[in-house]
Amino acid sequence: MTSAPRHLILIESAKRPPSPSDEVETADLLWRKLREEAQDAYDDEPNLASLLRRSVLDRTGFEDAVVHRVAGRLANELVAGAQIVAAFAAALQDNPEIGAAFRADINAVIDRDPACDRFIEPFLYFKGYHAIQTHRLAHWLWARGQTDFALYLQSRSSDVFQTDIHPAARIGKGVFLDHATGFVVGATSVIEDDVSILQNVTLGGTGKESGDRHPKVRRGVMIGAGAKILGNIEIGAFSRVAAGSVVLHPVPDHSTVAGVPAKVVNRSNKGEPYRDMDQLLSQLAYDSFSYEI
Template sequence: MQAHTNAAKETPHTASPQRVWQHLCQEGEQVIQDEPLLASFVHAFVLKHDNLPSSLSFMAANKLSDGVLPMITLYELFLDAYEQAPAIADAAAYDITAVYERDPAINQTLTILLYLKGYHAIQIHRVANTLWQQNRKNLALYIQSRSSAVFGVDIHPAARIGQGVMFDHATGIVIGETAVIGDDVSILQGVTLGGTGKDCGDRHPKVRSGVLIGCGAQILGNIEIGANAKVGAGSVVLQDVPANATVVGVPAIKVGQNKTQHPSQDMNQNVLEGVDLSQFIHFGHGI
């Protein structure tokens, strides 16, 4: 994972936690050489640790600690979660690679680990979700509450999130209790995966693999966003979206089929590019 070039990059599913960790440590050593003022910071968050779960646990404890749960308690809690559910460490490595591949502003993996709150919020959610599944629901809700306050990203601990997921910028993302997000999904800031009222039970969206959701989109109700679909910025989605479709508007309607196979990886948020408009009928939304 060198600086961005025109060469093909690894896909999220080829990067193990061990390989990602090696890159992070190499980049950490380089940062210290380039900017000695950050030496203690990089050492504390990366170089003093033996692996990615330890580093992530330290990050979470540093960000979330308060007068109720001190840093050492949270650090041990998160380490224990990674030991009990090693799959969340695998997902964390895939997420780093996904962000590196998709975000043109990122030229090293270390930036993701140290600075990107969308990445942080997802990894903390994975631990909260592990606690929720262990029926430690009050503790999971506490972790969620602290994460929401710190990052401005509100993910119910029961929500299910796949791997290779990117929250770009992330501010204002809200994900409800019964929401499901598949693998290789990209979501921008201000997106809501919410309900439509006071109904109980399964009431939140199911976002399948490969989906791209533009900034400010509101997806409401127990509906399905099909694999490799694209939701335009600012859209309000109230019904199912077919696989490979692009939808836009208030309320959102289908405007065409995606020509690209992987919208979440291409990150092209112009709904008129990469869309086959041969069957398009004017829909009156002023695009």
């Protein structure tokens, strides 16, 4: 049996209820917890008072807060934050699942990052969280035919967050980009729900081929730092790709692959790689040989 996710414990243990004047749904425990943490930070760190008010305390709900924080980081003298906020608002109205993904992604950070136990940290500071939410807007724009705005957001996200995710790529919810720097995702890539990915990971093609040419990462996968996964191959559910691996062939479900080129070094139905975040291969139950893949 797996332990309860830490974010559920954190949400349920909110220290104080909102005041009657708060413009917040009392049932929205995530929003209550984020506001509480923002108020504590506001009281403790006056240098961040303006940031905390504009990002959280003056906002009307969690989705509104995420939109304004991400738009604030993306805005520049060429494309104003208000334009990005308006696009996000249209996307959220058209597809409420985008807001649900905002929530699942921030819960994933709290659940899986041992260095983080406050929602305010990924919300304000973590470029991996912000990059994924930027992609969600870019993907919605791409699907609507607004390809230039989508590509602009991809470029701007690359400048600001050091990630390069093509707007056509499909990304599920509950996705955790740990550190995120150097993350590259090709146009026909798929990342399903509940996936954890560390820095300098590439989901790329093998050359100039056209059509469906990028990896498909199934649910529950963890991809270690510096891994390169190339071609239209499937990374099976609940698998682990070791740091620095180069994966050129499909990976079976519930497998660990390592090496250049990567080979299967372990198969086990136990554990949840995306939550375990275990990158120490020496602690895995190795077989005495490698499987060809």
